[in-house]
Amino acid sequence: MKWHTQDIQLFLKERDYIDTVILPLYPVSFADDIQQTVAMTEFINLLSGQLEKQFKGRILMLPGMSYLKTISEEKRLADLIEWEKELISQNFKHIFYITSDSDWKTVEEQLDGGLIWMPSIPLDNMDDQYKLSILEDQVKQLLNVFVKKWQNND
Secondary structure, three states: OOOOHHHHHHHHHHHHHEEEEEEEEEEEOOOOHHHHHHHHHHHHHHHHHHHHHHEEEEEEEOOOOOOOOOOHHHHHHHHHHHHHHHHHHHHEEEEEEOOOOHHHHHHHHHHOOEEEOOOOOOOOOOOOHHHHHHHHHHHHHHHHHHHHHHHHHH
């Protein structure tokens, strides 16, 4: 379910059955790596949309957490841990973060939720059909990650 009015109405009715939340992590930079961070954000945004379609009714896809790459790792981690505390308090059993920013891998062990790092695939010069095909392949790879996590904790 998306963070949209119609989906949230359904979420409120079916809340007891929706135990998984996904928070995309979007890096923002205006320095030399601006194009790289834009590509990461675009890729994760599109991938998140495909994941939400695949798991509609089982997950809540949050709008994402944007953060400045210039902010210290400690501050970014503290902000994410605040999100995590809120999500745990809302009784989500499974929390996932999805990103193309490899910086998060260095703090992964400090998170209760699962970090899914996907290397960004440059999509800007692809036609829409090919882009969709690549995203669907990526989602298929992620299916096992989610199913295993659900089986281990259910």
